[in-house]
Amino acid sequence: MNTLFMHCRPGFEGEVCSEISDHAARLNVAGYAKAKPQSACAEFICHEPEGPQRLMRELRFAELIFPRQWARGEFVPLPESDRIGVLLEHLSNLPTCSSVWLEVLDTNDGKELSTFCRKFEVPLRKALIKAGKLQEDGNGPRLLLTFKSGREVFVGLADADNSAMWPMGIPRLKFPREAPSRSTLKLEEAWHHFIPRDQWDARLNGDMTGVDLGAAPGGWTYQLVRRGMLVTAIDNGPMAESLMDTGLVQHLMADGFTFKPKQTVDWMVCDIVEKPARNAALLETWLGEGLCREAVVNLKLPMKQRYAEVRRLLDRIADGFKARGVKVSIGCKQLYHDREEVTCHLRRLDMKPRPSH
Numbered sequence: 001m002n003t004l005f006m007h008c009r010p011g012f013e014g015e016v017c018s019e020i021s022d023h024a025a026r027l028n029v030a031g032y033a034k035a036k037p038q039s040a041c042a043e044f045i046c047h048e049p050e051g052p053q054r055l056m057r058e059l060r061f062a063e064l065i066f067p068r069q070w071a072r073g074e075f076v077p078l079p080e081s082d083r084i085g086v087l088l089e090h091l092s093n094l095p096t097c098s099s100v101w102l103e104v105l106d107t108n109d110g111k112e113l114s115t116f117c118r119k120f121e122v123p124l125r126k127a128l129i130k131a132g133k134l135q136e137d138g139n140g141p142r143l144l145l146t147f148k149s150g151r152e153v154f155v156g157l158a159d160a161d162n163s164a165m166w167p168m169g170i171p172r173l174k175f176p177r178e179a180p181s182r183s184t185l186k187l188e189e190a191w192h193h194f195i196p197r198d199q200w201d202a203r204l205n206g207d208m209t210g211v212d213l214g215a216a217p218g219g220w221t222y223q224l225v226r227r228g229m230l231v232t233a234i235d236n237g238p239m240a241e242s243l244m245d246t247g248l249v250q251h252l253m254a255d256g257f258t259f260k261p262k263q264t265v266d267w268m269v270c271d272i273v274e275k276p277a278r279n280a281a282l283l284e285t286w287l288g289e290g291l292c293r294e295a296v297v298n299l300k301l302p303m304k305q306r307y308a309e310v311r312r313l314l315d316r317i318a319d320g321f322k323a324r325g326v327k328v329s330i331g332c333k334q335l336y337h338d339r340e341e342v343t344c345h346l347r348r349l350d351m352k353p354r355p356s357h
């Protein structure tokens with residue numbers, strides 16, 4: 001059990017290695033990271049068997065930027081037949097689990113394997129229950145089986161409340177037919193990731209106001225409107241008529257980098273594709289000056305040193321808030337719907353919530 005296995009978007013294996021190595025060094029967990037390009041996964045091999053568990057205990061999964069899923073465990077070769085027997089034998093040394101997810105990597109090979117996983121899941125589940133290795137009302141860890149092929153699986157464990165919310169970290173969100181653009185799913189995913197579901201009614205509701213910078217045609221505005229908010233949409237481009245017809249949207253043709261609301265708004269969202277330092281500075285101004293209470297902003301990734309650059313920007317934003325004496329929580333994730341970008345969520349922790357009407 002000396003391996004921490006992580007899934008990621010293909011092409012971002014190097015970022016996962018840099019990020020986990022950074023944390024491991026800080027936490028004094030000895031080991032090294034390795035990954036094959038475009039494999040959609042990376043491993044951190046610890047020198048001590050308890051290393052992966054220490055990393056998982058000390059780190060909050062939701063706060064990692066590039067990994068989509070993680071599990072501690074090891075690779076197990078599988079025979080052509082009686083895979084279940086081999087798995088059960090391996091699991092005999094592991095605790096009883098409260099859930100099991102069969103996962104594949106986000107690659108073409110992985111997609112082909114998902115049919116096999118679907119067929120394999122039912123008999124495996126039955127066998128696990130029969131062997132006392134799966135107890136769904138128990139409080140054991142989640143069993144994560146990542147199939148690299150029909151002949152090799154990573155058998156891993158993770159706590160359900162400190163790992164991905166969805167198998168492989170890929171959300172199953174339905175595209176709303178009325179939404180003006182597909183990027184609507186990005187803001188919806190951001191909310192799932194950054195805001196606990198039981199806080200949505202308090203933090204995303206019809207008493208609130210929002211500003212959408214770079215709003216056209218309106219996929220993100222649609223999400224704010226769907227929660228009942230009054231939205232100021234800033235963009236020189238046209239907004240979808242269906243959104244304007246709701247009466248909840250004011251469209252201003254203005255520059256998103258100079259626009260400021262007259263009063264504090266609850267939400268600022270920004271999907272303008274710009275240099276990341278410029279979007280980061282925008283975040284610092286809006287949260288730092290109290291122009292909004294919460295924000296979701298995209299940061300485009302540079303070509304090289306992508307983890308190091310994001311880290312540097314986040315640290316700079318945090319230093320800016322410290323210098324202003326304001327308290328802000330900062331989250332950052334490469335969401336499933338992000339490509340060459342990451343999504344940041346910031347929230348003023350020292351501002352009173354708006355009184356509800």
Ligand SMILES: C[S@@+](CC[C@H](N)C(=O)[O-])C[C@H]1O[C@@H](n2cnc3c(N)ncnc32)[C@H](O)[C@@H]1O
Pocket residue numbers: 180181183184213214215216217218219220221234235236237254255256257271272273
């Ligand atoms: C990726 S699109 C936004 C898509 C939108 N979030 C949606 O879901 O439909 C980026 C938008 O930013 C706008 N934009 C670019 N620079 C801007 C600026 N300086 N001020 C305001 N809008 C800007 C573009 O016109 C474009 O409509």
